[in-house]
Amino acid sequence: MAELIGTVHFEKRDDVALLTIDNPPVNPLSTGVTYWMAMHLEAAIADDDIKAIVITGAGRAFIAGADIRNFGKTLPADLPKPSKSAGEWMESSPKPIVAAINGTAFGGGLENALMCHYRVIKPGAEVGLPEVKLGILPGGGGTQRLPRLIGAENALIPMLTGDPFPTEEALRLGIVDELIEDDDFVDGAIRYARRLVSQNEGPRRIRDMTHWTSKDRERPEIFTSGEDFVAARMRGQFNGEQIVECARAAVMSESFDAGIAEERRRSGLVQAHSQRAAMVHAFFAERRARKIPDIDRDTPTVAIQSAATVGGGLMGGGIAMCFANVGIPVKILEVDQAGLDRGLETIEKNYASQVRRGRLAQADMDARMALISGTLDYQAIGSADVVVEAVFENLDLKKQIFSKLDGVMKDGAILATNTSGLDVDQMAAETKRPEKVVGTHFFSPANVMRLLEVVRGEKTDDQTVATAMALGKTIDKVCALSTNAPGFIGNRMIGGYTQEAQALILSGATPWQVDQVVYDFGFNMGPFRMSDLVGLDLYWRAHKLAGGTLETASRTSKVSFKLCEMDRFGQKSGRGYYIYDERRRATPDPEVETIIRETAAELGVNQRPVDDEEVLKRCLYPLVNIGAQLLDDGVALRASDIDIVYCYGYGFPKHLGGPMYWANDLGLDVVVRDMQRFAEEYGDHWRPAPLLTRLAEAGDGFEVLTSS
Numbered sequence: 001m002a003e004l005i006g007t008v009h010f011e012k013r014d015d016v017a018l019l020t021i022d023n024p025p026v027n028p029l030s031t032g033v034t035y036w037m038a039m040h041l042e043a044a045i046a047d048d049d050i051k052a053i054v055i056t057g058a059g060r061a062f063i064a065g066a067d068i069r070n071f072g073k074t075l076p077a078d079l080p081k082p083s084k085s086a087g088e089w090m091e092s093s094p095k096p097i098v099a100a101i102n103g104t105a106f107g108g109g110l111e112n113a114l115m116c117h118y119r120v121i122k123p124g125a126e127v128g129l130p131e132v133k134l135g136i137l138p139g140g141g142g143t144q145r146l147p148r149l150i151g152a153e154n155a156l157i158p159m160l161t162g163d164p165f166p167t168e169e170a171l172r173l174g175i176v177d178e179l180i181e182d183d184d185f186v187d188g189a190i191r192y193a194r195r196l197v198s199q200n201e202g203p204r205r206i207r208d209m210t211h212w213t214s215k216d217r218e219r220p221e222i223f224t225s226g227e228d229f230v231a232a233r234m235r236g237q238f239n240g241e242q243i244v245e246c247a248r249a250a251v252m253s254e255s256f257d258a259g260i261a262e263e264r265r266r267s268g269l270v271q272a273h274s275q276r277a278a279m280v281h282a283f284f285a286e287r288r289a290r291k292i293p294d295i296d297r298d299t300p301t302v303a304i305q306s307a308a309t310v311g312g313g314l315m316g317g318g319i320a321m322c323f324a325n326v327g328i329p330v331k332i333l334e335v336d337q338a339g340l341d342r343g344l345e346t347i348e349k350n351y352a353s354q355v356r357r358g359r360l361a362q363a364d365m366d367a368r369m370a371l372i373s374g375t376l377d378y379q380a381i382g383s384a385d386v387v388v389e390a391v392f393e394n395l396d397l398k399k400q401i402f403s404k405l406d407g408v409m410k411d412g413a414i415l416a417t418n419t420s421g422l423d424v425d426q427m428a429a430e431t432k433r434p435e436k437v438v439g440t441h442f443f444s445p446a447n448v449m450r451l452l453e454v455v456r457g458e459k460t461d462d463q464t465v466a467t468a469m470a471l472g473k474t475i476d477k478v479c480a481l482s483t484n485a486p487g488f489i490g491n492r493m494i495g496g497y498t499q500e501a502q503a504l505i506l507s508g509a510t511p512w513q514v515d516q517v518v519y520d521f522g523f524n525m526g527p528f529r530m531s532d533l534v535g536l537d538l539y540w541r542a543h544k545l546a547g548g549t550l551e552t553a554s555r556t557s558k559v560s561f562k563l564c565e566m567d568r569f570g571q572k573s574g575r576g577y578y579i580y581d582e583r584r585r586a587t588p589d590p591e592v593e594t595i596i597r598e599t600a601a602e603l604g605v606n607q608r609p610v611d612d613e614e615v616l617k618r619c620l621y622p623l624v625n626i627g628a629q630l631l632d633d634g635v636a637l638r639a640s641d642i643d644i645v646y647c648y649g650y651g652f653p654k655h656l657g658g659p660m661y662w663a664n665d666l667g668l669d670v671v672v673r674d675m676q677r678f679a680e681e682y683g684d685h686w687r688p689a690p691l692l693t694r695l696a697e698a699g700d701g702f703e704v705l706t707s708s
């Protein structure tokens with residue numbers, strides 16, 4: 001007999017029925033929970049002594065989502081069937097039902113609480129609808145009841161981000177009715193239920209509420225702002241579009257049931273969509289990436305209560321903000337007063353712009369600024385628990401800095417470098433404590449971008465790696481571990497991508513075509529817009545400094561260097577591949593097409609039209625091929641880590657799972673066959689990495705995650 005997973009305890013507390021959900025550790029919805037909930041509700045409703053019902057969770061959660069062990073399970077055949085589902089009993093009960101939210105109420109947890117007639121909450125408990133993150137939508141009535149309860153405007157963006165509502169926010173918006181601060185939360189909730197009974201407050205069903213829907217019908221702009229949010233932050237993500245439509249249905253449908261039917265229909269569409277599995281993979285990949293197989297989970301970490309950065313430029317300043325944002329005091333060490341003033345001013349401007357856009361309270365900005373201070377003196381940073389070096393990308397300079405840091409930092413401090421790809425071991429070798437040296441590669445802007453590549457040097461000890469990973473979590477980063485190889489994971493991969501983009505324009509594609517294809521795929525920006533943004537001159541100046549000329553430039557650098565020689569450095573000079581107006585809008589420039597044509601002719605390349613499919617494959621396959629090589633070389637731990645690096649650091653659309661997931665989905669046999677064809681046509685750099693060939697030949701693929 002199939003066993004029921006989880007249960008619900010039924011206790012009579014005089015005139016109140018207390019139902020306690022029990023499915024450790026976080027009470028996800030399961031066969032046993034929904035079955036016993038229905039049976040007990042029926043019994044409680046039928047019992048004349050009972051005047052009200054309180055539903056709560058055992059332990060630290062109310063209900064956190066659905067139990068994955070439950071999927072596809074049916075009830076044992078010999079059990080008496082409940083005459084209505086738990087949800088139907090909740091909503092239709094003639095006796096008031098109070099959801100006593102004792103802890104996390106996510107997904108189905110909040111949806112069940114919304115089927116109850118009243119909600120009370122324990123301090124610190126959070127509620128939310130995170131379904132969007134798993135590629136689905138709140139299909140248990142969530143998209144219909146939440147907008148009815150708190151208005152579509154308050155409900156929509158949280159359903160699109162999946163972010164939880166903290167207790168105070170849930171109270172303020174009216175998701176919950178009362179905060180119960182009693183030592184015994186359940187006693188407090190029961191007292192609340194009795195008060196309802198004594199005041200003759202009967203069932204109050206969200207399905208019958210019209211306060212917000214009648215208002216929201218007059219405000220269609222709410223949905224436009226939802227659409228704008230999807231366009232700006234989740235372009236191409238199918239479930240985002242569907243959530244907006246469900247919220248619209250909640251407001252516009254002629255009845256609650258019609259809205260529910262629409263939610264069910266759209267929920268079916270997202271369940272069946274190919275993006276769903278990709279997003280499940282990305283979701284679990286993020287969690288998996290935190291686990292380092294050879295480091296014990298319980299490895300003690302260094303408590304980080306103070307921090308420092310060396311360098312307060314673009315990255316150093318952003319990194320300092322990351323610390324201040326979570327209340328960690330941070331000192332910025334600069335080379336001179338002017339550098340320091342510039343750095344602190346930029347930070348202040350960044351915060352002020354967040355305040356202007358309503359994203360940060362002035363008081364919070366003041367508190368954060370108060371945590372950031374500057375110094376020119378190494379002694380002043382010696383007591384910090386962690387120091388992150390973020391000076392110019394120059395190994396000799398970085399080595400000098402590490403030698404100085406070794407002299408001043410206290411014992412046990414973590415010495416980190418934000419290098420984009422230089423040799424961390426050489427920096428560590430300048431110290432007498434190489435085991436405390438680690439790479440922490442942030443992405444720009446550091447206070448915004450979620451990725452943190454943690455780079456383990458040859459001698460970095462477990463505690464230092466574990467501390468860097470834990471610190472990443474504290475400052476709200478998504479971490480992935482790399483070994484100390486040139487360019488680590490991400491920059492090594494992007495090198496292949498940008499080079500192939502250059503090769504593509506020599507083949508006959510235009511920069512605008514390449515950018516459009518990559519944009520349509522889901523990246524925010526194609527490689528040429530990105531080069532213009534970063535500045536074409538960085539690489540050109542380095543080449544010239546090393547004595548290089550146009551003649552000695554590589555084939556794939558020539559067009560870019562020619563543009564630089566014409567003072568076309570990108571956005572900053574108003575021209576690069578594109579021409580930019582004062583509002584930074586980009587227009588393709590025919591002159592650039594001429595330069596490309598001439599360069600191709602000089603290099604003996606016969607140009608021809610390149611179709612969009614080839615453009616996409618030639619842009620993305622290098623990521624897959626280099627990714628596979630990194631796995632073979634042990635630089636990256638797992639294919640899913642590579643997906644995380646690319647989604648969070650380089651804008652690969654998360655709803656497509658990451659480059660390795662994407663390749664899998666396409667079929668590694670297809671990828672390898674295409675690459676072999678490209679190798680014939682464009683050269684040996686297209687030879688598939690051994691791991692790719694091995695997997696394709698075995699009919700195998702990279703690991704796809706379906707759970708944690």
Ligand code: NAI
Pocket residue numbers: 310311312313314315316333334335339343389390391392393394418419420421441442443444
């Ligand atoms: P930046 O030029 O904006 O800032 C460097 C800062 O270091 C300057 O303010 C400079 O005054 C200061 N500095 C130079 N020598 C110093 C010394 N001896 N002592 C103290 N301060 C000194 O450069 P950015 O972009 O912030 O880059 C810093 C590091 O971060 C580099 O290693 C870079 O490769 C890396 N990085 C840069 C990213 C980016 O997108 N810009 C992304 C990820 C890493």
